[in-house]
Amino acid sequence: MTELQASLKSEGKLSLNWTYLNAIANGISAIDLGALALRNLHDARQFVREYGFDLDQPAAAALIRRAHQEAVAFIRCSFLEPSQAGLIPPEVAEPEDPLSLLVYASLRGQQVDTRRMWSCAVLKVMHGIFYIDNNLKLRHFHAIRAQVFGTLDEVIRGDGERHFLTDGEVCLPLLHYDRKDNKGRNSILLKLLQKAAYLAADIFDHLGVRLVFATRCECLLALRTLQRAHLLSVTNVDAERTRNTLLDLDAARQVFCKYRAQLEHSKDYPLDLLRQMDAELAEIAQPQTRCDNPHSGVGFNSIQVTVRKMIHVQQLDAAPEQDYDVGFFFEYEIQLMDEASYQRSLSGPASHEAYKKRQVDTARTRVFGRELIRWIDSQSAR
Numbered sequence: 001m002t003e004l005q006a007s008l009k010s011e012g013k014l015s016l017n018w019t020y021l022n023a024i025a026n027g028i029s030a031i032d033l034g035a036l037a038l039r040n041l042h043d044a045r046q047f048v049r050e051y052g053f054d055l056d057q058p059a060a061a062a063l064i065r066r067a068h069q070e071a072v073a074f075i076r077c078s079f080l081e082p083s084q085a086g087l088i089p090p091e092v093a094e095p096e097d098p099l100s101l102l103v104y105a106s107l108r109g110q111q112v113d114t115r116r117m118w119s120c121a122v123l124k125v126m127h128g129i130f131y132i133d134n135n136l137k138l139r140h141f142h143a144i145r146a147q148v149f150g151t152l153d154e155v156i157r158g159d160g161e162r163h164f165l166t167d168g169e170v171c172l173p174l175l176h177y178d179r180k181d182n183k184g185r186n187s188i189l190l191k192l193l194q195k196a197a198y199l200a201a202d203i204f205d206h207l208g209v210r211l212v213f214a215t216r217c218e219c220l221l222a223l224r225t226l227q228r229a230h231l232l233s234v235t236n237v238d239a240e241r242t243r244n245t246l247l248d249l250d251a252a253r254q255v256f257c258k259y260r261a262q263l264e265h266s267k268d269y270p271l272d273l274l275r276q277m278d279a280e281l282a283e284i285a286q287p288q289t290r291c292d293n294p295h296s297g298v299g300f301n302s303i304q305v306t307v308r309k310m311i312h313v314q315q316l317d318a319a320p321e322q323d324y325d326v327g328f329f330f331e332y333e334i335q336l337m338d339e340a341s342y343q344r345s346l347s348g349p350a351s352h353e354a355y356k357k358r359q360v361d362t363a364r365t366r367v368f369g370r371e372l373i374r375w376i377d378s379q380s381a382r
Contacts, residue, residue, distance in 0.1 A: 036106040036120070044102040052134075064126075067133070068098040071125035074189060079364045080376075087379055092118045117372040124367050128192040132185065137330060140313050141206070144330050145181060147311055148207050155229045156209070165211060165222055167229040172222055173269070175339055176212035193363035208333030212342045214271060215278045219303060219336040220252050226334065232305060238331060241306035246341060248285035255281045278338070300355075301341040305334045 008014065038044050045055060053060040072093050076085045092115060095101060104119035132138065156177065157164050163177040188206070213219055226232040255277050262273055288301075308329045337345070365373065 036102060036123075038102050038106040041097075041099060041103060044099045047102055048099060052130075063133075064098050067126045067129045068095075068101070068122065070129055071122050074125055074186065075121060075367070078186070078190065078360060079367065081380070084376060084380060087376060088118050088122075089115050091115065092122060113371075114375060117369065117375065120369070121367050121372060125189070125193065128189050131192065132188055137328065138206075140311070141182065143313050144311050145207060148309055148330070148332050149179070149181075151231060151309070152209060155226065155231060156211075165225055167225045170221065170225050170228075172213060172218055172225060174211055175214055176210070176342060178210040178212075180206075180208045180210075180333075182206055190359055190363050193367055194359050206332070207330075208335065210335045210337065212337045212339060214339050215274045216247055216281060216338045217252070217255070217274045217277045219338055220247060220249075220256065222336050223303070232307065232334070236308045238306040238308060241304075241331075243302070243304040245288045246301045246303045246336065246338070248281075248288055251281055251285040254284065300345060301337070303336040305336075306331050307334060 036047075038047055048055060048064070053064060055061060072088065075088070080087070092101060092104065101119040101123055104115050105123055107116055137144065155165060155167060156174075157166055163174040165172045165174060211222060213222060223232065258280075259273065259277050263270060266273065308331050310327045311330045312327050368376070
């Protein structure tokens with residue numbers, strides 16, 4: 001056995017990759033890096049092993065190659081015009097060994113900078129794909145969806161083409177009921193790429209519902225209904241992800257207290273009274289601006305609540321004495337809107353289409369980096 005001795009000697013020059021070490025020490029996201037710090041394919045294989053793939057298993061190499069192909073296709077479809085698809089260098093788009101991209105992404109110099117930038121872009125998208133494919137909650141998605149909507153279906157009832165929100169007593173008519181069963185794979189990937197810490201665990205709107213009522217006051221009553229049905233409580237709401245750009249609760253309380261007796265004594269559903277309450281609310285309410293999503297457009301108003309639900313799945317390797325299924329928390333969204341806010345969301349800066357475009361622009365800039373974007377623009381101008 002060779003005796004270890006303290007030493008700073010190395011085969012080459014003792015150098016530090018300051019950019020890479022700064023990212024590690026100061027928590028800079030991998031998606032914002034412009035290069036890696038690998039010297040050769042041997043380094044690349046060690047990197048991949050620590051990442052989580054055993055290259056001695058043929059299946060691992062196949063998974064990496066499949067993720068590479070999906071990443072290239074995603075970039076061409078989402079971030080490039082059809083005429084720009086051929087700008088990705090062949091050695092990056094169709095390498096003999098995808099691991100070579102790790103080396104390409106580490107080499108700097110005028111002759112290899114274009115290859116480095118494209119390699120970085122493809123690797124960033126591959127990283128997002130690996131997180132999606134290896135997220136355990138998504139593997140149990142069918143069980144999650146059944147349990148989440150099983151609970152929601154108890155309070156959101158259909159009557160022909162109409163839907164109502166009810167706790168068994170109060171019954172609020174819905175103008176629109178949108179149910180999000182699952183984000184598409186490309187949508188999940190796009191959202192990961194525009195987030196600072198792009199992990200699949202950070203996507204909270206795989207599942208959810210949008211409930212649209214005629215008035216904002218009905219949205220207030222909807223919160224009460226969901227609370228009384230125990231779908232919303234202080235223990236299962238993610239407070240950090242609650243977004244209210246719809247209701248000034250102090251003003252709403254003032255208006256509600258004024259008209260409470262009339263609401264209680266209404267024989268029919270008091271829609272005209274609720275509209276009158278909305279008009280008074282609009283006069284005294286302060287704008288609600290707590291929204292941390294940089295892609296939300298001006299004029300988009302809603303109450304968006306992220307709810308934690310305990311999901312139970314059967315554990316195949318459970319001990320004989322364990323008779324209770326394994327549980328984990330899954331978060332889904334409930335969004336409340338009034339009709340005016342909903343109509344604004346269908347067009348203009350508050351629309352979903354405009355929102356998605358802002359997401360694509362952010363993700364494209366982070367994946368490509370400004371240097372590669374300038375290069376693409378220069379090639380397209382020829």
